[in-house]
Each structure stands twice: as structure tokens, then as C-alpha cells.
Amino acid sequence: MQQAAGRAGAILTIDLGAVRSNYRLLRSRLGSAQCGAAVKADAYGLGAIRISEALFTEGCRHFFVAHLDEAITLRPYLPEQASIYVMHGSPVGYEAEFIEHRCIPVLNSCQQIAAWRELAQQRQTALPAIIQLDTGMSRMGMSAQEVQAWLADPEFIDGIDLQYLMSHLACAEDQQSPMNRQQLQAFQALRAQLPNCRATLANSSGIFLGPDFHFDLARPGAALYGLTPVAGQANPLQPVVHLQGKIIQTREIASGTGVGYSLTYRSSQVRRIATVAVGYADGWLRSLSNRGIVYIGDKPAPMVGNVSMDTITLDVSDVALELLYPGALVDLISTKNTADQVAERAGTIGYEILTSLGLRYQRHYMDTSADQQQTISHTS
Template identity: 65%
Template sequence: MADREKQAGAVLTIDLGAIRANYRFLRSQLAGASCGAAVKADAYGLGAIHVAKALAAEGCDHFFVAHLDEGIALRPHLPASADIFVLHGPLPDTELEFVEHRLIPVLNSASQVAGWRQAARIAARRLPAVVQVDTGMSRLGLSRQEVENWLYDPDFLRGIDLCYLMTHLACAERQDHPMNAAQLEAFQALRKKLPQCRTSFANSSGIFLGQKYHGDLVRPGAALYGIAPVQGASNPMQSVVTLKARVIQTRVIDRGDCVGYGGTYRAAGRRRIATIATGYADGWLRSFSGRGFAHVDGVPVPVVGNVSMDTLALDVTDVSADRVHAGAYVDLISASQPVDDVAALAGTIGYEILTSLGARYHRDYVDTQTPRAAQRQPSTEFSI
């Protein structure tokens, strides 16, 4: 066992081979569209540099981040030919940093378009950009009025090379939700007025709505990382992460004894309790208090009492004592309890679980699709 792993309270294993397999599967669902990848939020908490390199090796050359600094950090680790799109667009006075680092902004408002026009004048050349339009989510993108102004203003995109017209689906994971069809209709109506534009429409879930939602470039995120893309359907994606945490100590408590802050758990009888070196500072949410589970050899062991900042307590009475002792591991995310099941226990979604996974874990990058001798990649780079 490596020193860093021995020192850490928990080990997060990230299977880059599973991410690559998920990318290939998503790409196989397309007919004519290109498949990009959302690696924003540090690739949903899993390490954008590692993930983006693995996806680039699969032929992905369109990457989406949220913030400018994410794009700047990622740029040196991708081929020069790869496009990095920044979903939030340029904040005021940051446009020339986009130019310097060869980043492509997603322009979400008339003011961002104006700033990018000015940057093109300063650079004395046409600059690439994506223009996002709002089709009903009311979050980012040109409003209906801004779109109308664009259509009547021949100089609106002067100096701008329009790569894609983009919008974002609000309810795609629910395939029967009426908003999907309403957004498609709104987007298609605009597309007819701009026939020269390539389009980017589908996210992970949108891919499974069918070809009419794909456009020219899809941009999956969550499905790459093993999260189920369609609500209520079986998950076709491979699991990507496992998380195992170490036992600090065990104790036996008697009837009436309390566990944890607030005394919210009181033993109904003699119980064996294990204290685990993971808490809400590590992304194991406080909402797991009294409702979550870990697993030991596939056997569920319940969380008892409130999750603390650095620890949680498990009732391991039903597990052999020789399997749960100081230094032993319990499984928090595993084949017995994948990310979506963990999220359901916490009353949230898989996105929040992944993006909350903390910095204190030892991260072990493996690739289950390569020969074992070449599997492990030491985590020597800082995540972005």
C-alpha cells in the first residue's frame, strides 16, 4: 500500500476505462452528430485533467467547462486541435484572456456578444464563439427579445465566427416531460431563421430523446461519469467510481446509549458501533444522518446518529468483528451501492454526490480496459 493511501482516511477509485467506455457508448447512439464532453466542475469532481486526457485518447475534441479559470488550467493538457468551450462566457474585461488561451466562449447575452465583438476588433481577426439562446429554462442564453434584435441587426455578430447555436434542455431525464418538445419546437423555429448555423442541443439525457434532439454536437456530462441518464429506466452506463473509507475504532454500546451530536440515535439494545474516517467535510452529506448505509462484503450497515464533519458512525453488529476493526475498509460507493443509490438515500441527485467528493481522499486512477501492468496512474497533478 502506497504511503499516501495508508495515510488517508478513505480511497476514491476512478476508472478512466469506464469513462472511455461510456463515451464510446454515448457516441454509438448518434447518427451524424459529434460527441463532446462536459468536464466542468473538475469533471464532476473526478479530476478534469485525468478525465480529459482519457477522452482525448478516445477521439473527443470538444470539451465544455463552466469558468474561464477551468479552461485556462485545462488548455495545456489537451491537443492544440481540441476546442475548449466556456459555458459562462466572458465576464467583463476577460475577453482577451480567452483569446490568449485559445478558449471559445459561449455567449449568453447581448452584452457578452458586444464584448466579444470588441475583442475581435482588438485582435484584428474573426474570433470563434458559441451563441446560446434561452428556449424556456430561463437560466442562460439570449432572451427572445435579444434574439429578435440579432435577426434584424446585420452587425450583431460582426467579427465573430459562429461555431454553434446552442440551448439547454431543462427536463431531458424525464422523457415524457412536455417541456422537451416545447424546447425542441422553439429551437427548431429559430434554427429555420438561421439556416447556416450548426447546433448543439443534447446533454446526457437529451441523447436518449432521439436524433431530432442531437443537433450537430452533443455535450454529455453526467452519463460519462456513470449517472443514469433516463429517470425510471435501467442505467446503461458503466460505474466509474468506488469509495472505501477506513474504520478508526469500534466500540460496544448498551441499551439507552447515544451516538453522535445531538443524541439523535439511542440504542434499543446492545450494539457494536464503528467510527469511520469520512464526514460531511469529505462530501458525505449530513443528510445521510440516520438514513444512509455503507457495505461490508456486500452486507449493508446503517449510519447511526448524525454525520459529523470528519466522521460517521455505523452499526456493524451484524458483521463479523474480524471484518470491521481499526484500519479496515467499508464501502461507501460500490457495486452494492452505486452513485445514484447513494444520492437517493441522501435525498439528492448523483451530480451533487460526485461534485461534493472531498479533497482529503486518496485518489486512485485506474483503467480497467488496459493490461493490469499499465493500469495505475499516480495522482501527481492537481485537479482544477
């Protein structure tokens, strides 16, 4: 593993102990409600298998992915007590694979419900599912009109073992948004018309809206991975990600010299430039060109010039020379420069920063809470 680490252009360290700690904090805010975990998109780019295994040891039993293939990949690594829910429901014609791979669909439409009901009738057994209701996000879930069709048909969910009624909050990170209360009231009104069933509404930010939003199960994702759950407030969660790139070489440039593709940066005086082996092919967004900041030791180093496919260039004129040798590590995401701060400079959100992290990094998993560490090479 050390040899692979030496070959890699960058190192991504993922602290499973911090994930576990974040899960405990979120669970502590939920009272009697259970705390699940959104591990879709490979646990927001951090590794769904390792993250899910760590969360299972903390007592998590409800895992949410987006696609059936994500569930199929994850299923062998979680014990039978763990439920894996597929939020997009079944691709048309693939309903039987849910039974084969022991995962549960979130049904979002009359068509999905009809297909799941038909399979249950064919198998002559009740099949578990979540049904999602659209409470104002206009993205997925049954509309109020479709709910009326459900109410008019006593056989609408025959053969379906209804696990939860579900909806999703659109603006939960903004605690002052009136949409939060509007969606809560819409969800409550729809639930009141439907069969008595457990419910799940809160995502990461929804947990911080208070007990009215907690119902029976919360589904945090971003907060588990250290992203800020409430806009404008201090982040109570532990950082999970430390991303370090390696210096390839440094050079001194004269006043008026351009740097990078299209020469979007020109020095106003003599400067020292370091080239680092991370680029947009690694998920380091091009929108950070001439805007991003990284750290070398305690010194910030601004990114200058356009982000290339495989490299970025830094103005390291204020950094001590002894820190600028080939192979030296620079901190791209760290406690001094969090994923949320990187996202703000890139004009996006922390979710995109994490889910964009590429496969060329050498990944190092550590779990200080369990006193375990493991390195996994993902380099090309």
C-alpha cells in the first residue's frame, strides 16, 4: 500500500470515526425516532461499503440508496437486519430483482405501485415497500390527485407491506423558509387520509427543524459526512474528509508571465508557482480557477490560472521553500478549508464537492473511535 501511495497524485483520507460520531449526534437529536442513513452516490463519494459497515456498528438499520444497482452492490456487506431502500423505485421490468437481492423499493407513482402489487399477487405474498408522497417539491412521489385515486380504490395497495409513508423537504437548510412548515402540513394532511403507517420526512437539515419533523425515521446524508446542516449557523458535526494533493514541481516566473490554459492569470510581479497533481478529472472543479485556496502547512496558497484536467497551479510565493519539494502534500480539503468553504468559492454546494471526488486518489480509511486504520489504493 505504501508503494501505491507513493505513485498516487493525491491522498483522500476518510475518517470513519467522525462519521460514527456524527451519526451519534444526529441520533441524539431524534428522541424516539430512528436514525437511518443516505448512502446513495457511493455515500456521497466516500465509499458506501465502508461507511455503511461503520454505521451498522453504531446501530443504523435503515440505508437509503438511489438506484437498484447501488443496493445490489451494497447488500452482501450488510447483515440481514439492515434494510436497504431504493429511492427511485424499480426500473420497469426489474421488480423481481428486489426480492432476489433483498432490498425494498420506494414507490413514487401509481405505475410503480401497480407493478409492485402485481408481483406480490404473482408471488402470493406481501412485499415490503415505502410509498413517497409529493408535498411540494414536484420531483418524485405521489401527487395529491394520485392519493385520491388510492383512496378511491380499496385494492390499491393489496399485497404491499407498507413500511413507511415518506416525503422529502425542499428547503430544510433554511430554517426560516415558510416552505418547511407548508410541506409538514401537507404531509400531515395526506397521512391523515391514508392507512395508519409509520412516516419519514426529515433529511439531514430536517433533523434540526425540531421534533415535529422527526416522525418515526430520519434519513440524514450530508450531515453524516460533515457538511453544514443549517445555513448561517456553526457546524456541530465533525469533519470527515481530508484531501491532499502532491506538488510535482515549482518555478519562479517573471512579472507579466501567464499561467495555465488560456493564460487567464498573469503575474504582476515575480512570483513562485507550484504545480499540484489534481485537476478536474479528479473532481477538483474548474470553477475554482483563479478562485480556490489551498493550504500548505498554516499558509494559504491561492490557485492561479485555470484548473487543468490533471493539475492545478498555486501561488506559493509566501510559503517557505523547505515545504515546496516534489511530493510535498498540500491540503485541498481540511479543517482549515472545509468542503463547504471550497464549495462556496466554486459557486456550488458541499454535496457536489464530495460526490465529484474522483477515483484516482489513494484512499485511506481511518477509524480513531475503533482504533483501526486501513489504506485502500484507488489510483490509475
